[in-house]
Amino acid sequence: MINKEERKEAIEQWNNQTKVWTEKRGKAVTFLAVSVMILLSFSILIFVASKGITIFTKNNASLADFFFGTEWKPSAVNEEGRPLVGALPMIFGSFSVTILAAVICSPLAIGAAVFMTEISPKFGMKVLQPIIELLVGIPSVVYGFLGVSLVVPFLRNTFSGSGFGIAAGTIVLTIMILPTITSLSVDAIRSVPDSLREASLALGATRWQTIYRVVLKTALPGLLTAVIFGMARAFGEALAVQMVIGNSTVIPDSLFEPASTLTSILTMGMGYTVMGQVDNNALWTLALMLLLMSYVFIFIIRIIGRRREQQ
Amino acid sequence: MNKKLADRLATAVFYFIAGIIIALIAFLIGYILFRGITVIDWNFLTSPPRTSRPGGGIGPQLFNSFYLLVITLVITIPLSLGAGIYMAEYAKKNRFTDFLRTTIEVLASLPSIVVGLFGFLLFVNYMGWGFSIFSGALALSVFNLPLMVRVVEQSLSAVPQDQREAGLALGISRWETVKKIILPRALPGIITGIILASGRVFGEAAALIYTAGMSSPNLNFNDWNPLSPASPLNPFRPAETLAVHIWKINSEGIMPDAQEISAGSSAILVIAILFFNISARWIGRIVHKRLTAS
């Protein structure tokens, strides 16, 4: 039988709430950290959106003008008194370089990924993988510098014109998003179970047949996700593109004439306009569009992911 | 064509692609290093830039890049540890957690120019801190945070579940189990991730143009008082970083050797990234070895 002393000690022990408190505190602290992230995400949306809609709410611009107009002179007004905020050239420029870069880069990137995983894994792991990782880390200004000092002169000499333009932007972006698409494709291909490959080879298929009939087909959602990721990065790239695109707010007649993207005009313009003025507000609308496009890309990736789960 | 021929052709194509890419990369990196290394000397690394004459350097910009990195890490490491621990250990499988994950993904995919402009609105204008190290570090933190949270969460999740059970079975709270058992075990992955993220932060420019600014006052490297205006440590002064500098002199640089300075600066950035990458792997490996006595 336990005596009174032991009983008292036992009750004290059972009532000792220290650990319960440390647990509650720890949980609260980590939740606080998470709340900061939620707060940040919302405030970015609210701040940028509230500035971004001012040309429509305060300055009397119309949505149609923004999306379909081709004249970008926000401080001037047209016959109806609306500011000239035709963003179509920039929208066209952004989409052009993004899509072109994705089209050119994806076969190369996926090819490299296949090489690293299927054709020559040892060499791939030892040599290509670190190189790709290194490339991911290279700052975009360096790509821009390479664009200005190598790509633009090359284009100028090979084709007519100044060398700036959509072609230059596409080339720079292609190299920039190559490591992104490659490493994500490598992940996608690696997650295809070996049993599928073995089954295909056991049925007498060659390696190439196995690759395109089994591996690539199974990895398709992952590969698509990789490409979309690359496109998202290209669409949002500001400095490297701005250095080589020429920054002319017109839709160019050729790939080798100066053009512009949402990011390039935004980057350049923000330093030369005054807050509160129409031309500044218009830039914020460009920023808002960039923000919304990044949501769109995530949404697309989510959909692909959901399809993959249903597979 | 028969399938054997197709197979051989395909293999050749893949080798070709890999070859092109390697050649391309080697050429680009080689170009940067080749053009840049010749420019780099002690004078280049320490003296301030000259606006219209040749012979300027990148001293203050280099310092600013490091200083901003340090402050950003100071802000983001505790926050990302907290959020990462929550995501890995406390978050249950429900709609709220899905929402959280989406939020983090959204933050991670924001174009850095948008982050910079948000910083411009909030830190530079609304809070009134102007172009400053502080504004820049906060903008970089917004940029860096989602990446770090992902690193922490992944490293924690990689620790086997039996470690948590062992801790809990000893009567220790989940928080203490994470702090004293799981976190130390996840350390190699976390350290590697932090160093790799540092590389990205070091080279970031778009988020800093409108937060840390495009100028740097004359820094008096003998004055280490953070409150004095000419001190390098003063967090409320504008602070152009190396990456921003490259952009600026390529857009509006009027010094005659702008190309050389860009090349030299690019070379330094590339070397720094190489350094971050290699040391991340190396340090991660060392910590892992110490931890598991293998």
Add this chain to the structure above:
Amino acid sequence: MIEMLKPEVTGTEREGKKEDGAVAIEAKNLSVFYGEHQAIKRVSMKFPKHRVTALIGPSGCGKSTFLRSLNRMNDEIPGCRVEGQIFFQGMDINSPKVNVFEVRKKIGMVFQRPNPFAKSIFENVAFGPKNHGEKDKEKLEYIVETSLKKAALWEEVKDRLHTSALALSGGQQQRLCIARALAMNPNVLLLDEPASALDPVSTGKIEELITEFKKDYTVIIVTHNMQQAARISDYTAFFYMGELVEAGETRQIFTNPKQQKTEDYISGNFG
């Protein structure tokens, strides 16, 4: 539904053992649900103090799940619900008001696969006491030495206490985990198939330890090895499909089982 049999502790044959006939821990109508699936179906059972009780049964019968309820470890599994009562030291420790950390202090557990921390041998064993407030260096060293001796590991590691625990062999790591649990000085020791991942020599060493443990602790061991149960336990409980089929003195269970299912399992007809 098969009637639950509770072990009758007569105590007359046990001489010289203190606190005869006392119950260390008792389960009453214990049920465990994983979502909608009921893994343990209203099990009631008393575990005698300072005895070894073995839980046997085929794979998936719920014996491990039942064991884990005794120190509230099932709380950590999302979607798991435990109903019923568990009486320990005069309280129902299954009630949400109970300090679950105290429960786990007094009811220790050793798992199937050795899971030492990535720290030194000393740090592993001292971890429990240190975390519950013990700061005295000498006391900690004493606790570590005593626990390692009780786990029959002291001689093998006494010269390398500050080297990593991960460098030990599987059998040594498991004994380290036992020492780590013993360092908390628990009342009850729960062993979840402690030797199943080990080689026969290590298994033998651990079985020797268990017979020694009776003096100081109450031992409840889950095992899929019937011979092991017959060798080392005083009482045995046979589980099947989440129900307690039969429980009683080991000798009786193995030589003269009262239920047909028990007999079938013992003779190897299934499982």
